[in-house]
Every structure is written in structure tokens, then in C-alpha cells.
Amino acid sequence: MLVSGGKARGVRREHRTVLVLVPVALAASPLAVRAEADNTLPPVIVTAERIPGPADKAPVSVAVVSQEDIEKKGLFQLNDLVGIVAGMAVPNGYSNMPQTVGLRGVGVSQPAMAQAVGIYVDDVPLLRGYATALWDLPDVVRYEVLRGPQGTLYGQNATAGAVKIVSADPDQITGSWVSAGLGNLGQREARGLFAGQLSPDLSASLAVSRRANDGFGYNATRHEDINKLDATQFRAKVKVRAGSSAHITFAVDGLLDRSDTNTTNYPLNHENAAPRVSYNASDAGAFKRKAGGASATAEWDVGAGMKLRSITAYRGYTDDPTVADWSGLEVERYEISQQVRQRTFSQELQMVWRGTDLDLVAGAMLLRDRFDFNRYVTAFPLAAPAPGYTQALTHQETRDLGLYAQGHLRLTDRLSATLGLRGYNTRQDAANAFWRTNAQFVPTQQVYDAPQLHTSEHGLLPRVGVDFNASPTTFLYASVARGEKFAGFNRAAESLISAGVAARPEKVTTYETGVKLRTAPERLTVNAAAFYNDYKDYLASLSGTTVNGVLVTDTVFLNAASARTYGVDLEAEKGLTADVSITSAVEWLRANFRSFLNPSGAAAGDFTGHTLPYAPRWSVALGLKGRRSMAGGLVTADAWLQYIDQQFIDAANTAALRAPRQTYLNFALTYAPDGSRWQASLRVRNATDRAYALARSRIPALGIDAAYYNAPRTVMANLRYDL
Known part of the structure; x- marks a missing residue:
């Protein structure tokens, strides 16, 4: 449903629009400078196969978002990549919401469970879907989005692919800078990157970011702005060299997020319903997240083409509190208050050997994850005389x-082959419990207690492929890969039976073939891939199903279906003139269930043939960018269009819940005076101010019909100074 950007009748809201100035241009690499002089597109180096190499020779479908695009386009959270990277889906649009990521119609599931798209920061895995979205740090040099199963090199839970967030080491940063910006809706930001060589063998860097706004929504009952962003981040790195053959990099990062949770509670069933307007009378929306981690990455060049690497990391986050109202109505219908805590230790040992005829990567990875979840719920059914109060507790310890x-x-x-295999063993020890409570959330009745739950899974994840250099400018490849996603026990289960269900791993086998072209005189790059995913043991949340012969009325997370997805990815860039180029990223996708568990046996419960959730048939990004010397400086301009086709958000393909087609038009402009340390930029997102009701929630028994909306038009201007 497309609705206008207007406000509800009688609602007054001040819109502050301030045009400012920004930074963006980072020091160009020698290869990029040479490519510009030769009128060619600069090469792109990726680490998709855990060995640095050119993207146009990697036998895998990988989309690369450069540092220049990150800064100019304001791509500071995972959802910003939707419509930029072909085939990527991130249903939750705000960084403090639990995130799920899908690729090619595979992967969108419950955020608190293991994810099918692995997310990595400098090769350190981020587990589950909390505290993974916001990476607004100026030392990020690129995103690499790998499509298709990446289990061999990146582990279980990379069934649909992987997203790599790559930051610069201190000795790769050529200068320091600070920036500040203002925008409409009270937007303000301050960012800085500081780096230096402390001694011949010691370098250090510090990246900081502060981003806030006055809110993208409005509460017409409380007369206050809501849906606010308030996040502060940092990352510090120290790199120590031990001679010419070894070094170790220490990194520590942190996030303090005090945004609010008024993101999904914009009611559609209110008489004055309007985009981004809520009527909740209570002060629901409290949120505080503390997240971060530390890592040590050691590399040793032992000679004869061999390198050894050790990556040790400890990460965690705490959400306390998270308070959210779902209805957005004056009378509370459903409210949650929860605390979430996760602590993860990871250790990877890796060997890389580059020989005349063979490149080999081998290693071992250990993950230990501890997850604690405590949720209080207030639910007021329309037919009930009084609300009900409950508490759900979950504790999970997972070792992989x-x-x-x-x-x-x-x-x-010209001809090469890829052979890969990963063996894994995953064990989860868990405890679930559920209580009924009074209004003060003091337990009054224990529904069940399941203190000792155990499950384990093991398997092999193979990859086989061939690639062929048809010519110096044409690279062909084909591959077959297997991915599996660990399931484990349900979270916040409401019955003893559902608490004790441990689902089997979700499995995907992908067949892919692709072509990569790169022609220098025409300044043309094309990356295209056709794929087919055979999807088994699809994980879904079902209610009214039978487990071990017993009817379970609450929701159970279990293996419910088999499915297939197939389609084509296409990414291209063409230099039109020496100063102007055009870009495109397109995916055509079909995704359907081949079978689906139907507990009731009724025709309405037969989802066979339905489209998978969050699998739009088309996703398109078109861009035009140029640069020109004028007015005593260098001007760069970017315009890009994002189109995301309509998509279902549930396996039942409920028409009323279908997300509409979305189209966004965006602009960016940067001016860098000759010989000056200053740069000024202007960025406009969603320039036509479209408002779309997304991620709709309908719970008739509670009187809930609400949605979250995309961000409105935002204008941000910024000024940067190179120190």
C-alpha cells in the first residue's frame, strides 16, 4: 500500500531542514588513480575466498559496495543495502530492531535463532540477529555480499550467503579527518577517523561516530516525536609488526544505542490513521543497547607461499530494556518488555598456501555462544475481561x-577447479520456562519448566566448481555447494512440548553458473549469475500442529517445508565518458514451496505452491555518477534509483499483509576545492518522500493491525576537514 507523506488531521509537527556540508573522498589507491588515467574502471579486490584477489576472477557471485559508495550514499546499516545489492532482503528497517537477512529468497527467519546469512566483521562472526545492523564507522572500506552457500569457508549458518564488513588496518589509512553534519528531522552526526604511525613497527587508528535524529514518527496522543535514532560507536585498532614476516592486529569496538522502539506500532485500524503516526498512550518505546567486542588477528608468513593466521574474538551485547507496544492505539493491546544478553567467543586457526598450480585454505573454527532471553508480555484480547501477563525465559549455550x-x-x-569440504559438529544445551504473572510481573503460576534440554547435529558441507578464462576479459564459472543452518530449541516457548522441540538443520543445495566480463577500452564490467536453490527442511513458526501425537496450540519453530528458488543476478557498470558512468544491479527471482506441513488438513492451510516470504520477483538498482573539475575544485554527483517488487511477508501469502512495490530516488553531491582540506557534501534519500506500510502485523483477537514505515525524505549536509 502506497500512501502519501501527509500527517493525520489535527497533528502538528515541526520539520527542520538544515542544509550543511560533508566529506567523502578518501585517498584514492594507486590502482584507482592509474585506472582513471587510463580511462578504465578501477579493479576491485575482495577476500571472498579468504585469499585477496580480483572480484572479476572470483568463482562466486559477490557484490562489492565500496567505501566511496558507503560514504556518499550514506549506507550505514544493513537495511541500506536493500535495493543496492541485487537479491538482498532485510525486512526490519531500523538498526535497533532484530535483523534477519535474506539472499535470493533464502534466509529470512527468526532473528533470535541462527541465521542463514552469515555476517562477519573482519572475519569475526556475528551470531543471531541482534546488534548486527549498525556499522556507521568511517574505517569501513567495503561490504562484500557473497550469494549462495558459503559453508565451506565461512561455516554452518551461511546457507544463503555471507555479508562481510571489512575495515582498514591502521597502516592502510593515509590520513585523519573529522566531519559534522545536520539535516531535516533534527538529524545530526559527527564522525572522525584518526590514524598514525607510532613507531616503525607500531600503528594505531580510532574511528568514532555519533548519529541522532528527533524522530521519523509522531505520537498524536502524547504529542511527541518518536522513532528516534541515538547511537554512538567507536573502533580502535593497534597493529604491531614483528619483523617483516609477522604482525598482530588488536581491535576493540563498542556501541551505545539509546534509540526508541516505536518502529512497528503505526496503526492502520485507527480512524485517523496516517503514515508514521501512532496513538499509544503509554510510554512504551524504551530501549538501551550496549554492544561490542575485542579481537586479535595474528598473521605469520612462514615462506614458500604459506601464511598462518589466528583470529581470536570475544563479542557481546545487552539489550536492557527493550519495551515495545505493537498496536499503536490509545488502549494498550499488546506490549513486550524484555532483556536480551549474548556473549560469544570464537577462535579460528587458518593456513593459506599459494603455489604454482594450487591455492589452498584450510583451518579450524570454534564458536561458543551463550544467549539469555527474558520477556514479559501484557496481552489484552478483545473478548477478555482483563489483560493477561506472562513471563518467558530462555537460556541457550551453543558450541560449534x-x-x-x-x-x-x-x-x-585457462581451466581451474575448486574443491572444498567442511565438517561440523554443533551442540546446544538449553533451558526454557514460562510463567503467568500479575500486573507487576511477579510470577503467580508456573506453566512449565524445562531446565535440561540437549541436542546436537553434525554434517559435511561440500563445494565443487570449475572456472575458465575464456579470454583476458571473460571469466566463466559453475559450482555446486551445500549449506546448512542449525535450528536448535525454540525461544520463549509457551508450552512444555514446544519448549522441547529441537528442529533439524535447514538445508540448501545451490547450483550456479556465472560470467564476469571486464573490458578496458569500453570501461565495462558485467557480473551475471544464474542459480537454482534446492531448499529442504525449511524452518517456520507454526501453531495448531501436532508434536509426538499431541496437539500444540502455541507457536512451534520446526521443519515445515521444502522449496525451490531460482533466478538471475546481474550487476554492471559502464563508463559513458571519461567522467560519467552508469551502474545497475538487477535480480529476477522465483521462489515457491514444493511442500508444506498442513496440521489441520484444511485447504486454507495448504501453502504448497505459495511464494516464499520476502522473495520479490524483481529488485533493481540503477545509478548514474559523474565527476568534473569546476568552480575551482572537483565536483562529484550521484543519482540512484531503487526498486523492490511487491512481496509476501508470510508463508500463507496473506494478501492484506503483502508488502507493496517500493521505489526510491536518491541524490548525493560532493565538492572538494582544489588545494583545500575541506569537503562539502549533500545527500538526499527518498527524495520523492514516498511512504510505504511495510512488515504489517495483524492479530484480530487483540485488535492489532499495524505496520512499520520506511524512512521519510531525509536531507543531510556535511562538512569534512582533513587534519
């Missing part, structure tokens, strides 16, 4: 061990 190896063997000067 993986051993892997992948080799790229050159059979001839």
Missing part, C-alpha cells in the same frame, strides 16, 4: 566446531 579445507587447482593455463 568446524574443520575445513578448500583448494583452487589450476588444471591448465
Whole structure:
């Protein structure tokens, strides 16, 4: 449903629009400078196969979002990549919401469970879907989005692919800078990057970011702005060299997020319903997140083409509190208050060997994850005389061990083969409990207690592929890969039976073939891939199903279906003139259930043939960018269009819940005076101010019909100074 950007009748809201100035241009690499002089597109180096190499020779579908695009386009959270990276879905649009990421119609599931798209920061895995979205740090040099199963090199829970957030080491940063900006809706930001060589063998860097706004929504009952962003981040790195063959990089990062949770409670069933307007009378929306981690990455060049690497990391987050109202109505219908805590230790040991005819990566990975979840719920059914109060507790300890190896063997000067295999063993020990409470959330009746739950899974994840250099400008590849996603026990289960269900891993086998073109005189790059996903043991939340012969009325997370997805990805860039180029990223996708568990047997419960959730048939990004010397400086301009086709958000393909087609038009302009340390930028997102009701929630028994909306038009101007 497309609705206008207007406000409800009688609602007054001040819109502050301030045009400011920004930074963006970072020091160009020598390769990029040479490419510009030769009138070619600069090469792109990625680490998709855990070995640095050119993207146009990597036998995998990988989308790369550069540092220049991150800064100019304001791509500071995972959802910002939707419509930029072909085939990527992130249903929750705000960074403090639990995030799920899907690729090619695979992967969108419950955020608190293991995810099908692995997210990595400098090769450190981020587990589950909390505290993964916001990476607004100026030392991020690129995003790499790998499509298709990446289990061999990146582990279980990379069934649909992986997103790599890559930051610069201190000795890769050529200068320091600070920036500040203002925008409409009370937007303000301050960012800085500081780096230096402290001694011949010691370098350090510090990246900081502060971002806030006055809110994208309005509460017409409390007369206050809501849906506010308030986040502060930092990352510090120290790199120590031990001679010419070894170094170790220490990193620590942190996030303090005091945004509010008024993101999904914009009612559609209110008489004065309007985009981004809520009527909740209570002060629901409190939120505080503390997140961060530390890592040590050691590398040793032992000679003869061999390198050893150790990556040790500890990460965690605490959400306390998270208070959210779902109805957005004056009379409370459903409110949650929860605390979430996660602590994760990871250790990876890796060997990389580059030989004349063989490149080999092998290693071992250990993950230990502790997850604690405490949720209080107030529910007021329309037919009930009084609200009900409950408390759900979940504790999970998960250990995952993986051993892997992948080799790229050159059979001839032009033909190569890839063989990879990962063996894994995952164990989860868990406890679930559920109480009924009074209004002060003091337990009054224990529904069940399941203190000792245990499950384990093991398996092999293979990858087989061939690639062929058809010419110096044309690269062809084909592959078959297997991915699995660990399921484990339900979270916040409401009955003893559902609490004790441990689902099997979700499995995907992907068949892919692709072509990559790169022609220098025409300044043209094309990356295209066709894929087919065979999807088994699809995980879904079902109610009214039978477990071990017993009817379960509450929701159970279990293996419910088999499915297939297939389609084509296409990404291209063409230099039109020496100063102007056009870009495109397109995916055509079909995704359907081949079978689906139907507990009731009724025709209405038969989802076979339905479209998978969050699998739009088309996603398109078109861009135009140019640069020109004028007015005593360098001007760069970008315009890009994002189109996301309509999509269902549930397996039942409920028409009323279908997300509408979305179209966004965006602009960015940067001016850097010659010989000056200053740069000024202007960025406009959603320039036509479209408002779309997304992620709709309908619970008739509670009188809930609400949605979250995309961000309105935002204008941000920024000024940067190079120190």
C-alpha cells in the first residue's frame, strides 16, 4: 500500500531542514588513480575466498559496495543495502530492531535463532540477529555480499550467503579527518577517523561516530516525536609488526544505542490513521543497547607461499530494556518488555598456501555462544475481561566446531577447479520456562519448566566448481555447494512440548553458473549469475500442529517445508565518458514451496505452491555518477534509483499483509576545492518522500493491525576537514 507523506488531521509537527556540508573522498589507491588515467574502471579486490584477489576472477557471485559508495550514499546499516545489492532482503528497517537477512529468497527467519546469512566483521562472526545492523564507522572500506552457500569457508549458518564488513588496518589509512553534519528531522552526526604511525613497527587508528535524529514518527496522543535514532560507536585498532614476516592486529569496538522502539506500532485500524503516526498512550518505546567486542588477528608468513593466521574474538551485547507496544492505539493491546544478553567467543586457526598450480585454505573454527532471553508480555484480547501477563525465559549455550579445507587447482593455463569440504559438529544445551504473572510481573503460576534440554547435529558441507578464462576479459564459472543452518530449541516457548522441540538443520543445495566480463577500452564490467536453490527442511513458526501425537496450540519453530528458488543476478557498470558512468544491479527471482506441513488438513492451510516470504520477483538498482573539475575544485554527483517488487511477508501469502512495490530516488553531491582540506557534501534519500506500510502485523483477537514505515525524505549536509 502506497500512501502519501501527509500527517493525520489535527497533528502538528515541526520539520527542520538544515542544509550543511560533508566529506567523502578518501585517498584514492594507486590502482584507482592509474585506472582513471587510463580511462578504465578501477579493479576491485575482495577476500571472498579468504585469499585477496580480483572480484572479476572470483568463482562466486559477490557484490562489492565500496567505501566511496558507503560514504556518499550514506549506507550505514544493513537495511541500506536493500535495493543496492541485487537479491538482498532485510525486512526490519531500523538498526535497533532484530535483523534477519535474506539472499535470493533464502534466509529470512527468526532473528533470535541462527541465521542463514552469515555476517562477519573482519572475519569475526556475528551470531543471531541482534546488534548486527549498525556499522556507521568511517574505517569501513567495503561490504562484500557473497550469494549462495558459503559453508565451506565461512561455516554452518551461511546457507544463503555471507555479508562481510571489512575495515582498514591502521597502516592502510593515509590520513585523519573529522566531519559534522545536520539535516531535516533534527538529524545530526559527527564522525572522525584518526590514524598514525607510532613507531616503525607500531600503528594505531580510532574511528568514532555519533548519529541522532528527533524522530521519523509522531505520537498524536502524547504529542511527541518518536522513532528516534541515538547511537554512538567507536573502533580502535593497534597493529604491531614483528619483523617483516609477522604482525598482530588488536581491535576493540563498542556501541551505545539509546534509540526508541516505536518502529512497528503505526496503526492502520485507527480512524485517523496516517503514515508514521501512532496513538499509544503509554510510554512504551524504551530501549538501551550496549554492544561490542575485542579481537586479535595474528598473521605469520612462514615462506614458500604459506601464511598462518589466528583470529581470536570475544563479542557481546545487552539489550536492557527493550519495551515495545505493537498496536499503536490509545488502549494498550499488546506490549513486550524484555532483556536480551549474548556473549560469544570464537577462535579460528587458518593456513593459506599459494603455489604454482594450487591455492589452498584450510583451518579450524570454534564458536561458543551463550544467549539469555527474558520477556514479559501484557496481552489484552478483545473478548477478555482483563489483560493477561506472562513471563518467558530462555537460556541457550551453543558450541560449534568446524574443520575445513578448500583448494583452487589450476588444471591448465585457462581451466581451474575448486574443491572444498567442511565438517561440523554443533551442540546446544538449553533451558526454557514460562510463567503467568500479575500486573507487576511477579510470577503467580508456573506453566512449565524445562531446565535440561540437549541436542546436537553434525554434517559435511561440500563445494565443487570449475572456472575458465575464456579470454583476458571473460571469466566463466559453475559450482555446486551445500549449506546448512542449525535450528536448535525454540525461544520463549509457551508450552512444555514446544519448549522441547529441537528442529533439524535447514538445508540448501545451490547450483550456479556465472560470467564476469571486464573490458578496458569500453570501461565495462558485467557480473551475471544464474542459480537454482534446492531448499529442504525449511524452518517456520507454526501453531495448531501436532508434536509426538499431541496437539500444540502455541507457536512451534520446526521443519515445515521444502522449496525451490531460482533466478538471475546481474550487476554492471559502464563508463559513458571519461567522467560519467552508469551502474545497475538487477535480480529476477522465483521462489515457491514444493511442500508444506498442513496440521489441520484444511485447504486454507495448504501453502504448497505459495511464494516464499520476502522473495520479490524483481529488485533493481540503477545509478548514474559523474565527476568534473569546476568552480575551482572537483565536483562529484550521484543519482540512484531503487526498486523492490511487491512481496509476501508470510508463508500463507496473506494478501492484506503483502508488502507493496517500493521505489526510491536518491541524490548525493560532493565538492572538494582544489588545494583545500575541506569537503562539502549533500545527500538526499527518498527524495520523492514516498511512504510505504511495510512488515504489517495483524492479530484480530487483540485488535492489532499495524505496520512499520520506511524512512521519510531525509536531507543531510556535511562538512569534512582533513587534519
